Amino acid sequence: MARTALPHDAKAGPTKPEVRSVTLGKLELDDGDHFVEVGSCTGAVTIEAARRAGRVTALERKPERLEATRKNLAANGVEAVELIEGEAPEALPDDADALFLGGSRNYVGVLDHAVETGVDRVVMNVSRLEVAGDAVRAFRERDLFEEVVQLQVSTGYELAGATSFDSDNPVYVIAGGAT
Incomplete structure (x- = not known):
């Protein structure tokens, strides 16, 4: 698979490549799917989803972040x-097969929308423990919950002629969907 280039900044960190791999694996996208990303930011997840899904929609509330998404899509x-x-949820399409929430803003309304419209697969990434617990409860209350995975990624760098590691904050990947 082609690497994803993100030359345009969105004043927020993109979902790390390793986390994107797990996220997209949980979404199980194919060319018949309509994928929707809520909070596209840099467009990192949208770019990789577009390489798998037949139709892709990226929703972003901040114009400068939507422009970063647009530019990064073009760069790739x-x-x-x-x-x-x-x-979200007001601007969400009603025909998504797979939905990704990269942040926690309005996630309860987005989950309600997913239930109302029968979204098959929903994945939410969360970096704050308290939000992760609340989000798991919200998934469960809506009969969407299948699993939560905590990822801890460390990246190697050279230190005094050897390899050491810098670790990123853990990310909780919450996955499920309407049954």
């Missing part, structure tokens, strides 16, 4: 993505 040669500037 990804064209067929619908970009929506708007707030």
